[in-house]
Every structure is written in structure tokens, then in C-alpha cells.
Amino acid sequence: MLIHDVLGIEAPIIQAPMAGIQGSAMAIAVSNAGGLGSLPCAMLSPDELRSELSAIKSGTHKPVNLNFFAHTPPTPNPQREQAWQQSLAPYYREFDIDPASIATGAGRTPFNAETAALVEEFRPAVVSFHFGLPEAPLLNRVKATGAKVLSTATTLEEALWLQQHGADGVIAQGLEAGGHRGHFLSTDLSKQMGTFALVPQMVKALYIPVIAAGGIADARGVMAALDLGAAGVQIGTAFMLCPEANTRPVHRDALKVGAAHTVITNLFSGGAARGIMNRIIRELGPMSASAPEFPLASSALAPLRAAAEAKGLGDFSPLWSGQNASGCQEIEAATLLKSLYK
Amino acid sequence: MLIHDVLGIEAPIIQAPMAGIQGSAMAIAVSNAGGLGSLPCAMLSPDELRSELSAIKSGTHKPVNLNFFAHTPPTPNPQREQAWQQSLAPYYREFDIDPASIATGAGRTPFNAETAALVEEFRPAVVSFHFGLPEAPLLNRVKATGAKVLSTATTLEEALWLQQHGADGVIAQGLEAGGHRGHFLSTDLSKQMGTFALVPQMVKALYIPVIAAGGIADARGVMAALDLGAAGVQIGTAFMLCPEANTRPVHRDALKVGAAHTVITNLFSGGAARGIMNRIIRELGPMSASAPEFPLASSALAPLRAAAEAKGLGDFSPLWSGQNASGCQEIEAATLLKSLYK
Numbered sequence: 252m253l254i255h256d257v258l259g260i261e262a263p264i265i266q267a268p269m270a271g272i273q274g275s276a277m278a279i280a281v282s283n284a285g286g287l288g289s290l291p292c293a294m295l296s297p298d299e300l301r302s303e304l305s306a307i308k309s310g311t312h313k314p315v316n317l318n319f320f321a322h323t324p325p326t327p328n329p330q331r332e333q334a335w336q337q338s339l340a341p342y343y344r345e346f347d348i349d350p351a352s353i354a355t356g357a358g359r360t361p362f363n364a365e366t367a368a369l370v371e372e373f374r375p376a377v378v379s380f381h382f383g384l385p386e387a388p389l390l391n392r393v394k395a396t397g398a399k400v401l402s403t404a405t406t407l408e409e410a411l412w413l414q415q416h417g418a419d420g421v422i423a424q425g426l427e428a429g430g431h432r433g434h435f436l437s438t439d440l441s442k443q444m445g446t447f448a449l450v451p452q453m454v455k456a457l458y459i460p461v462i463a464a465g466g467i468a469d470a471r472g473v474m475a476a477l478d479l480g481a482a483g484v485q486i487g488t489a490f491m492l493c494p495e496a497n498t499r500p501v502h503r504d505a506l507k508v509g510a511a512h513t514v515i516t517n518l519f520s521g522g523a524a525r526g527i528m529n530r531i532i533r534e535l536g537p538m539s540a541s542a543p544e545f546p547l548a549s550s551a552l553a554p555l556r557a558a559a560e561a562k563g564l565g566d567f568s569p570l571w572s573g574q575n576a577s578g579c580q581e582i583e584a585a586t587l588l589k590s591l592y593k
Numbered sequence: 594m595l596i597h598d599v600l601g602i603e604a605p606i607i608q609a610p611m612a613g614i615q616g617s618a619m620a621i622a623v624s625n626a627g628g629l630g631s632l633p634c635a636m637l638s639p640d641e642l643r644s645e646l647s648a649i650k651s652g653t654h655k656p657v658n659l660n661f662f663a664h665t666p667p668t669p670n671p672q673r674e675q676a677w678q679q680s681l682a683p684y685y686r687e688f689d690i691d692p693a694s695i696a697t698g699a700g701r702t703p704f705n706a707e708t709a710a711l712v713e714e715f716r717p718a719v720v721s722f723h724f725g726l727p728e729a730p731l732l733n734r735v736k737a738t739g740a741k742v743l744s745t746a747t748t749l750e751e752a753l754w755l756q757q758h759g760a761d762g763v764i765a766q767g768l769e770a771g772g773h774r775g776h777f778l779s780t781d782l783s784k785q786m787g788t789f790a791l792v793p794q795m796v797k798a799l800y801i802p803v804i805a806a807g808g809i810a811d812a813r814g815v816m817a818a819l820d821l822g823a824a825g826v827q828i829g830t831a832f833m834l835c836p837e838a839n840t841r842p843v844h845r846d847a848l849k850v851g852a853a854h855t856v857i858t859n860l861f862s863g864g865a866a867r868g869i870m871n872r873i874i875r876e877l878g879p880m881s882a883s884a885p886e887f888p889l890a891s892s893a894l895a896p897l898r899a900a901a902e903a904k905g906l907g908d909f910s911p912l913w914s915g916q917n918a919s920g921c922q923e924i925e926a927a928t929l930l931k932s933l934y935k
Contacts, residue, residue: 447787448916476817
């Protein structure tokens with residue numbers, strides 16, 4: 252059974268929620284075109300989220316996916332955050348930034364009672380989580396609305412855990428995928444695998460649907476993922492040049508280069524995420540032991556990113572991308588979606 | 594155009610050459626069953642090679658692939674090899690091994706004039722290389738026999754290089770693949786990608802056929818790879834439990850566990866290769882800066898491997914495996930081959 256049959260939509264394609272890259276405009280365009288549009292909610296304040304939800308309400312009557320983070324918030328560690336800032340001191344000097352002006356703290360709130368209430372009010376067709384699932388009482392509130400619940404697994408072990416804890420489907424996130432890795436049982440990246448190995452093994456082991464993510468960029472890729480036994484696909488990178496995306500100019504330029512070198516890095520948030528190689532990754536190395544735990548590393552690079560972007564440089568920006576950006580096109584999201592599935 | 598049409602065989606499937614794991618028996622079985630059987634030649638002496646070739650000659654009239662290494666032999670570095678042996682001293686003591694008895698040196702000869710003469714004599718349908726291509730004079734001798742020449746690429750850059758230097762087809766080795774990575778332009782593993790991302794990008798960029806390798810374990814995987822635009826597939830791991838394979842007992846046991854944790858390690862040869870996690874990898878870490886350059890690290894672990902295997906332990910063995918061993922079956926290679934393509 253493919254996911255579009257379950258959801259009553261035209262294509263078995265979820266537009267990947269991309270926090271910081273897209274909002275309601277993308278979700279509306281994709282859902283109206285027959286895919287499942289997604290709203291990334293994790294970086295929105297409750298007011299922003301409410302406003303995005305009402306935009307969606309008036310923009311489409313089709314099924315939509317709301318995506319939340321389900322990470323365990325780390326214990327704040329001001330000393331470590333301070334040390335992280337200090338290791339960036341040469342860059343602050345280069346861009347004339349006063350380190351005292353830099354905010355600390357997390358900035359990404361996991362799914363909570365307040366957001367659960369918004370889900371109850373908005374009643375989306377699908378709610379997807381990254382970094383595991385919320386605690387049972389919160390999850391049960393979501394499930395009671397009738398929403399299908401999805402979450403990301405990077406290993407077979409995580410997929411089985413999600414199935415056992417109430418997920419209606421699992422997003423198999425291959426190592427090719429752009430943005431944050433969704434692991435939640437182990438931080439050992441060597442346990443994670445490519446889409447081609449991950450999807451069939453999950454399909455064999457699970458009784459719930461498996462949605463393939465990572466490396467899928469065009470209609471051939473969609474067909475290949477379904478051949479591997481996936482019930483659908485989740486595609487992110489290919490949508491990043493669409494006019495409905497808020498992808499910054501430096502990020503758009505980096506995606507247009509073609510076959511860029513991507514790496515998994517923790518510099519931008521403290522969590523492992525795949526993005527295009529740039530100056531800060533080259534100079535500090537992609538994985539820094541000094542970076543505070545996710546998402547505590549986020550604020551330290553923010554002013555550098557802003558200062559560099561103002562000069563047209565992506566040297567300090569998280570240039571999220573999967574390993575296959577060959578599907579990126581500067582066309583409307585609806586046109587792109589329709590090219591992915593016939 | 595799929596590779597089996599080019600070669601006049603039944604299935605677009607190359608049995609991956611697996612040095613140390615299989616010889617002529619496997620190649621004959623696969624070729625007779627309609628695939629392209631491969632003989633790994635890199636670890637055979639000229640006499641052994643000649644004997645294997647005559648076994649193939651009397652075993653099959655179908656096309657066969659001979660596989661050679663094309664690495665640049667490293668400058669011997671006895672001091673570094675000595676230091677590598679010394680770092681293993683506690684293990685030698687544990688197994689009562691006299692370090693003075695351990696051979697040094699390479700043990701894997703790249704393709705040369707002598708092996709070229711054997712190719713001219715044997716006239717295989719296909720000659721494949723790992724680690725690049727031999728120098729033009731040697732390569733031209735191979736091509737003059739009418740053999741189709743294949744080689745492995747782990748990046749788009751390597752694929753374009755191979756196309757430009759005379760390869761008739763490229764094996765796109767995704768990160769999922771077991772055994773040695775075939776890179777030859779850069780040792781930066783972060784430049785390498787999963788099969789799902791690698792194959793379509795090579796297909797778009799090359800005019801020669803692309804053969805997908807890595808993570809392909811069953812008929813669905815073969816179909817998916819062809820959907821991505823591959824002209825054929827190369828499958829290794831799935832054949833390792835067949836009776837025609839010489840896979841050691843400890844290795845067979847490790848493959849039967851199912852969804853084992855594999856890592857890319859340089860401990861066994863100095864070159865990066867994917868195998869199942871075991872004691873030596875856990876204790877030294879998968880990538881050691883002390884391991885001499887490929888293939889100079891090979892001899893130091895050999896006596897430990899032998900001693901441990903004699904006790905039924907795979908603690909020091911290279912347990913090569915791709916990330917998807919779910920296709921391994923204890924059935925004849927011909928039966929397995931036929932299950933992969935209908």
C-alpha cells in the first residue's frame with residue numbers, strides 16, 4: 252500500500268520539512284499539486300506557528316504534514332558554550348562582532364503541550380517527528396486527533412523502536428540525505444547506512460510503511476525507491492531552488508554549482524547534519540568535539556553567518572544539501588512535484 | 594543499452610570479484626548461469642592465476658571478467674611497518690606469536706606486463722580494474738585483445754577520469770559496498786556517496802555505461818538500480834554464503850547474524866574497506882593513522898587472524914561485507930543469480 256492511497260492524494264511524495272528553508276507557501280504549493288506538503292514547526296514561535304497554520308488553512312484543503320522535533324533538550328552548559336564562542340574569536344574579530352552581544356541558549360523547542368494544543372486545533376492529516384517521538388501522553392494527544400504519525404529512523408534499531416512506540420510509518424533516512432540526521436538511539440554515525448541498503452532492510456523487518464529519504468532527486472529515483480519496497484518517498488533538496496522556498500541567495504548559489512562536496516557536520520547546531528563544504532567546515536573540520544550539544548551550538552555562528560551573507564559569502568552558513576542535488580530546478584514547486592511521479 | 598545485451602549474456606549482473614573470498618568455481622557457476630562471473634586476480638601468483646584460468650577455460654565457454662588491481666605500489670617503509678607491528682605487540686603476546694616471524698612487504702601486485710601477457714593469451718570478455726587503470730601501454734594491450742575494460746569510481750570526478758582514460762564502463766561504487774573502496778584520485782572518504790546519489794549523477798554525466806554497486810541484494814535492488822539509469826549491477830556480499838565461495842567459517846557466521854554493524858576500516862591492508870565490526874576494529878578504532886599505506890599493512894594482522902580463526906574467532910579477520918547482507922543465502926551461486934533477475 253503506497254502512502255498516497257492511505258492519504259487520498261495523488262503522489263506518494265512527501266516534501267521534506269526544511270526548517271529555516273521553507274514555510275507555509277511551499278507546503279501549500281506541494282499539497283495542492285498532489286503531494287504531501289510539510290510545514291517545519293520546530294523553529295517557529297507559537298505565534299509564528301499559529302500564523303503559518305492559518306495561512307495553510309486558507310491556502311489548501313488537501314492533507315498537510317506538520318513536522319516537530321522530539322529531542323531531549325540538553326542541560327544548558329554555559330561554560331561549554333563560552334568555550335565554543337572563544338574558539339570562534341578570530342572570526343568574530345575578522346567581522347567586527349562583539350562576542351558579548353551573542354545570545355546563548357537553545358532556540359529549538361521540542362514538541363510540548365502548547366504545540367500539542369495547536370495540533371488538536373488544526374488537525375493535520377500527518378504529524379512527523381525528527382529525533383524520535385515525544386513522550387506517550389503527548390503522542391497520544393496527537394494520535395487522538397486522527398493524524399498519522401511518522402518519524403525518522405537512521406538504523407534498523409531505530410525503525411523497530413518507532414514501530415513499537417506508536418509510529419504509523421517510518422522515514423528511512425539514508426546517509427545521502429541533507430540537513431539534520433534524525434538519529435535518537437545512538438550518535439555513532441557509522442551505524443547509519445545509504446538509502447539503497449537501509450530501505451530494503453527496514454521493509455523486510457517492519458509491518459508499518461517505510462518512506463525512503465536520501466538521494467532521491469527525480470522520477471527515476473522515486474520509481475527506484477518504490478521498487479525497493481518503499482511505500483513513498485520524502486524529497487527535500489530538489490525543492491530548494493523553487494520560488495516558494497526561502498533558501499538564501501548564497502545557499503541557492505552553492506546548490507547551483509552541481510555535484511558539490513557535502514559533508515556531515517555538527518558546527519552549525521551541535522547536531523550532525525549534511526551540508527555543502529564551506530570555509531568554516533574546511534577550517535574547523537566538519538565534526539568538532541568543542542561544539543556544544545544540539546541545539547546549543549546554534550547561536551554562536553549566527554552573527555558570523557549574517558555578517559558574511561551581507562557580503563554575499565556563504566562561508567559561515569549551513570548550506571544544507573543532500574548528496575544528490577541534481578534534481579534542483581528553479582521552477583514552481585507544483586511543476587517539480589508533478590515531474591517526479593507520473 | 595544494458596550490459597547483458599552488450600556481452601550477449603542473460604542477466605545484467607556482474608558477480609563482484611572478491612579477492613580471498615572466491616576463485617574460479619564461483620566465476621564459472623555465475624557465468625554458466627547467465628551472469629558475468631569474475632575472477633579476482635590481484636592476490637594470485639602467476640602460477641596460481643594460470644591454473645585458475647585453465648579451470649575457467651574448461652568450466653565455461655561464457656563471458657568471464659578478470660579483475661586486477663591498478664594501484665601505484667607504495668614505497669616500502671620498513672620503519673612504519675615495524676611501528677605498526679609494535680602497536681600490535683600485546684596481541685602477538687596474547688596469541689604467542691613471535692613478531693620476528695612475521696613477513697613484511699606488500700603481497701598484492703598491480704597489473705603488469707606478465708599479467709597482461711596472460712590476458713592476451715586467455716582473452717577474457719571483460720577485464721575490470723580496482724584503484725584506477727594501468728598505464729596506457731599496458732591498458733592498450735588489454736584493449737587490443739577486444740576485452741571490454743571496466744573500472745571502479747567512487748566519485749563523479751573519478752568516473753569522468755576513467756571515461757577519459759579509456760574505460761568502456763564505470764562501476765559506481767556506493768558507500769554501502771563491502772570490501773575495498775576503489776578510490777584513486779582522493780583518499781577523502783567524505784567525497785564518496787551512497788549508491789542512490791552516485792548512480793544517477795554518473796548516468797547524467799557520462800556517455801559510457803554505469804554499473805551500480807553497493808547495497809544491491811535481491812531482485813528488487815537490481816530493478817531499482819536499473820531504474821536509476823544503471824546499465825547493470827555488480828553484486829558481491831549476497832554471494833558470500835554460496836558453497837562456491839571460500840568464505841571462512843568465522844566470516845560466514847558473522848554474515849548470518851543479519852544487519853551486522855559494518856564500518857570502513859584500514860586496519861587489514863592500509864586501504865579503506867568495509868567490513869563487519871569486530872574486536873580489533875573496536876579496540877584500535879576503524880581508521881588508524883599508524884597503519885602503513887595500502888597494501889603494506891596486510892602482513893602484520895595475518896598471523897593474528899590465523900591464530901584467532903584456529904580458535905573459531907573472527908576477532909582479527911577482515912569480515913568484508915556491504916551494508917546490506919540481507920541477500921546472503923546458503924544456496925548455489927547459479928540459483929542465487931537466477932533469483933536476482935527475471
